[in-house]
Each structure stands twice: as C-alpha cells, then as structure tokens.
Amino acid sequence: MKRKLFALFVTSIFLFSICLTVNAKNSIQTNPNVKQPRNKLHGVPHQDSFFYGDARADAPELAYRGSFDIGVRTLEVINPNQIDILNYSEENPDPRYDRPLTLEVWYPAVRPGYKPEVTTYRDVLGSGPGDPDRPLIPFKFAGRALRHARPNVKEGPYPLVIVSHGYPGSRVLLTYLTENLASKGYVVVAIDHTESTHADKVGFASTLLNRALDINFVIDHMAQRGASKGRRFLAGAVNADETAVIGYSMGGYGALIAAGAGVYEKSWVYEYVPGNYMEMFRAGNPAYLALLDPRIKAIVPFAPWGGHYGTWDPAGLEGLQIPSLFIVGNQDRTANFSGVEFLFNNAVNSDRYMLVYQNGIHEVAVNPPPPIAENYFREYIHYQEPAWDNRRCNNINQHFITAFLGIHLKGKDEYKPYLDLIPISNDASPGEADYWKGFQEWTAVGLELHHIEP
Template sequence: MKTVCNIAVAALLATAALMPLHAQEYYGDARPDAPELAARGKLAVGVRTLEIEHADQLDILRYSEAQPNPRYTRKLKLEIWYPAKLAAGQAEQTLYTDVLGAGANDPARPNTPFQFAGRAARDAAPLPAQQGYPLVIVSHGYPGSRLQMSYLTENLASKGYVVVAIDHAESTRADKAGFASTLLNRAQDDRFVIDTITAYSRAGSGHFLAGLADAGNTALLGYSMGGYGALNAAGAGVSAAAVSLAPGGKLASQQQGNPQYEAQRDPRIKAVVAFAPWGGGRGTVEVIDAAGLAGLRVPLLFIAGDQDDVAGYQNGVLRLYEGAVNAERYLLVYQNARHNVAPNPGPPAANAHPNDFMAYAEPAWDSRRINNINQHFVSAFLGVYLKGQSLQNYLDLAPLAVEGKWPGFLPRTAVGLAWQHRSPQ
C-alpha cells in the first residue's frame, strides 16, 4: 500500500473496508481476462469538480396554460478528468461521493449517500498538449449521476482525452423530477457544456482547461436517457408524435425538420457512443423515427443487452442502430443482458435494497467484466474516429467470435458477445 501523504488518501484508506472491491483495486482495473484495450493508458489522471449555470432556460416542469414560458437557470455540476502532471508525492487517489435512490422524495427508496475510491488525483495540474486532447462529454441515465461510469471516464483520460461528465439537473438520483425535463434538456445540456468547455479551452482564458481540450473534436457518450440525448444532439430529431410527451408541445424544439432544431446541428460532434439508448419506442410512439435516425451522419457505437426491458432491444436499440442509415455504425450486444450494460459495479450500500441493487447489477453478467469490455471497444472506436489511430482491426469483427476469440481477446473469452457493423447507405 502506498504511503499515506495527505488527508484525502487517509480518508480513502479509512473507508477501504466499505469498498466493493479489494482495497488496492479500483473500478475499471483490468481483470486477467480483460481484452487488450481495456488496460489503463500511460498518462496520469487528474480530476476536478465544477458547477456551471445555463441562464434563461425554459422551466418545462412549471409550464401551464397560464404560464406558458416559465424561465429559470439550470445549474449543472461537472466532473472533469484530464491528463495530469503529478506533483512530487501526489497520488492518483480520490474519493467520489454519490447517492442511491430514485429521487429526493421517495420514502420507499430514500437517498443514501455512499463513497467509493477513484484512481485520479484531485485538482492535479494538467499535462499540456500541443494540439489539445479530444473532448468526451458523458451523460448519465434517468436517474443517475456524473460518477456513474467512472471506470470508463478515468480510463479514457489516461489515454489522452478530456472527459466531462454532467449531473443533469432534475435527472440525478438526488433530484429526480418530471420526465419532461429529461426529454427536453438532455441535448441542450450537452450542447451548452460543449460551448462552455470551448470557452474554457481558449488560450488566455485563465481556466485550467486553457489549451487542454480540443472541443472541435468532440464525442458524446451517453447511457439510457443520456444515449437518447446524445443521439438527439448529434442529429436525430424526435418525431412529430413524440412532441406530445412534453407539455405545451415544447419538445418541438428538438423535432426533426424544425428549422430551430436543424440550426443546432453541431459540427464539433464527431462521434457518438450510445449505451442502451432510450428512444426507439414508447408504447406505440416511435420517439425517434426513421426520418430522425436518417439525420445521424457521424460514426456511432451502440452497446446494448439483447434482453433490455427498459430501452427495449428489438424495437429499441436494434431499431435505432438499423435506422441510422446515413452513419457508419457498430453494435456490440451482450447476450442475455438487460439494461445495465454501462454503469460501475454497485456499491455495498446498494445491497440493502433490491431496487438499488438492480439499478447496477446484470443477472447474467459480472459488472467488472462488462466494464473491461466497454473500455476496450470505446477505446478502439474513439481512437479511430477522434484520434485517427490504427485500431480499425478491433472493430472489423465477425458477428460471433470464432472459437470465442476476437482480435484483442484471449481465446475463449469473447463468448456471450455479438457484433454488427454497417456502412452508410
């Protein structure tokens, strides 16, 4: 065990008994059977927490006929991971604080704080980059949190990305509110964060990100409703039928074909990773229909379980993948998995309530195994499409592994996985 050198590390070690893994192990560490690109990169990782405000936004949850245009300031908390230059004696160790539950006012499932260890140095100095590091925006599920996928955010930062995860207001486990807010605001939050990081990254901004992030080379990475928001921000407008899902027809601002929506198409978005994205269907309503999916033109990586009973698979994720006919796209399928193919393993505190436990767990899969596979494929995909790295062989795969092997996988370890790839029509 490394020498305790500051209060943060002392707190980390004091809570080691509460950690879901061995005290020297962190979420995202490679198991012996991890595929090749799951390994952590060569760069040290720093992490900082920021709060930003998006003024004069439509407060959809206060909409009424008497007050059709209520306004408010959306406050967004960001966690930012980045390549770092560690000071003498500084260690890549931190504690993250999150909560369990399904909203602030659910007596059957109250918010329960918990902490877990991270492999990143809090407030470390950034490691300069000549051209800036590609930017990855991470968007959680409904409800979720910015810390929901730390195994992946830390891993990507160690490979030379600036990774910014958002706590979407009214959509976290701490403050979950009406679904209309999530429908309306996800894509708008993503765009605002790109704008904010763009400003912070300009030379002379005085911000620690100055010269660090290349926001003109951005990927959106989202899980569940975060996946919906990423697709919506990248060009998949919602259908006319879906507009009724938010009061007053206000979701028309995100509707395919609406000039207001089309004007928001952002050339800085170069790729999308969508974990179990919602939006394929809601009952008889196709939230994103064929016309909306045709608006996607950036490379896409979909990751899903074929037993997903939240976003759906056949009429959900698979339909989204097949319908994105103008995009280079890939689909990784965890056979017999349900919806939880993206988050960290559940913390010990989640064991106290079956719904909290099932918010993280996959009945047929080990979460750490899923985490490693996600690290591998996301690293390959972003390496190809954001960095131009020679990693295409990790994406040119047979639909099923021959004798359980794909490039980068040990023999017999790719079982239970399926793969699809389609080029633009």
C-alpha cells in the same frame, strides 16, 4: 528420530511455500504486462485492492489504462435563461430559470510523484426526494485520479468526451470509463443533469427537454475553457472541435438528438412535454438543424431509450450522419432491445456498430454496485447485471470504446482491426485468424459486434 525428521520435513515445506508466495508476489509486481492497482484509499468502504475500472485478468487488450496520469475536478456552471418546463402552466407558458449544472471533469495531468493518484467520489442510492420505497442513502467510493492536479497542457490539446447519465443517474455512474479515457489522452466531462439525478430526480419532462440542450451547452463551455489563455482551468488543454458524446439510457436519447436524429412529429413526447417545446427537436425543423453542433464527431449510445416508444421514425434517424457505437444487452427491458435494434438498423447514414451482450439487461454500461447496495435489492439491480460480472462488462466497454474513439477522434487507423470482427464471438475459433482481436483465448464469449456502413 522419526519425529525430528517429520518436523524437519514440515518446516521445509512451510519455508518452501513462503518462498513460492514471495516469488510469485514479486513476479507479479515486476511484470510490466500485468497492470497492478496503484495506491489504496483508506476510510472508504471499498475493497482496497480493486477500484472501479481496474482490469481483470481476462480483460481485453485495450481495456488497460493509458500512459497519462489523470486529474479530476468538480465544476459548477450555469446555463442562463433556460425553459423551466416543470413550472409550465397556462398562466405562465414561458417559464425561465438559470439552469445549474454540476460537472465532473477528468483530464491528463501532471502528478507530483509524492501524491497518490486517488480520490473519493460521492453519490446517493435512491430515485429522487420523497420516494419512500427508495430513500436517499449517501455513499462514497474510491477512484484513480488526483483531485485538482495541474493539467498536462504540454501534450494537449485533447479531444473532448461528454458523458450523459441515465434517469436517474449521476456524473459518477461511469467512472470506470471516464478515468480510463482520460488516461488515454481525452478531456472527459460527465454531467449531473439537474432534476434527473439520484439525488434530485423530479418530472420526466425535464429530462426529455434538457438532455441535448445540456450537452450542447457543456461543449460550448469546455470549448471556451480550451480556447482561453493564462491560468484558467484547462486553458489550452481542450480540443472541442473533436468531440464525442457517450450517453446511457436517457443519456443515449440525448446523444442521438444532439447528433442529428430529429424527433418524430407524431411521437408521444410532444404530449409529455407541455407547451410544444419539443418542436425544437422535430426532424426537418430548420430550428432543430440550426441546433446541431458540427464539433460532435461520434456518439456512443449505451442502451439508448426511445427506440421502442416511437420517439424516432426512420426519416428522423437518417439525420444521424456521424459514426456511432450502440451498446446493449439483448434482454434489455428498459430501453428494449428491439428498440435499440430499430435505431441501429434505421440510422442508415451513420457508419455504425452495435455491441450486444447476450443475456445482458439494461445495466451493461455502469459501475459495479457499491457495497452498500447489497442491502437494498432495488438499488442493487440499478447497477448489477444478473448474468454478467459488471467488472467484465466494464473492461469490454473500455476496450471497444478505446478503439472506436481512437479511430474517429484521433485518427488511429491501427485500431480498426479491433472492430473488424466476425459478428458472433461464439462462432470464432480460439487460436485462429477469425478470433476476436485483443481477446485472450476462450474469453470472447457471449458477445456480438455488428457493423453496417452508410
């Protein structure tokens, strides 16, 4: 009898636990406040339930994806008759080539209900060809976008966001952010800067010379698409008059130059780029001022390179006159935190913010490491923050950039309270009025947000 009662008791507990599990699962799936991963992409070496950019349970409010389904498409474009700086010589002081660029474009789309919003991105580990310490190793990962989906022109046109990667890097290094912004009503274009990617990295002079030029060319290209008629891809969908540039590391360097921060005339970059070609970016040079594109309304420099190396002086930084959001780790030894502080403090004509990750290094901007990078320490640290979970950094970046671009590209003043914060998050009191808006209790930890008006 005791055995039967014990067996009945165990069976009851087992069935009860199943009911709890099912009910919990159903409650999560039906809770509109819980953002659940949609769809799985099989055949990709990636966690089925997590895609880069998905919100953690502790994600701040504005990190969640927006209401738009999104499409993605790869474009190959040519910028004709550009300076081929890597082939400069005394015998050939003005080398030229047609410069190819690969672009990844995310955009609000019309998605048929039967097609999953998933795609595959491809990249390589490594640092250019011929490096025995960092061989090129292909990998792929999943994303939440429908490739070749039809653009949602009806609700456009949409502001334009240009994304410029590090050295080396790739156009898919920040997909957690590019997809997220497209879902909120932006056309987002990430550039593969030729001669600066994981796959094709060569001389540094190309990056120094071409970043701002590539950015300007892509803005022009996308503006032409947006203004075109008929069935051309993105016709009627792009408002390039409202453009922001997001740049990481050397991309941040390029964003600053493209936005008005002219290079210091005594900077060492003049020596590194032969032929005096950096003169076109010298602060105060009328030719440089003519290059500036008034359609750029805001920039987000992630860990921008150059401040610690004398690339700019205070007079040159005065030329940055549009809003800026600097994002950096205070232990960054690549861009150097003190260098980014110098940029932030001396860009006196910019309405500027600086988001600081305490104990963060240089990788606060990028996707989490792909699983294959676990086998290669040097490749792993190209992505992974040692003191932060990159997924957490991704959500925080999504949150603040959503607010910043919403204010400056879309005129959404309701986002201003998300940036009007006590500077040191640890000094805020959970449950009190000074706690960081949009952050759940006890989650605004280890961060700083500084603001200086012009």
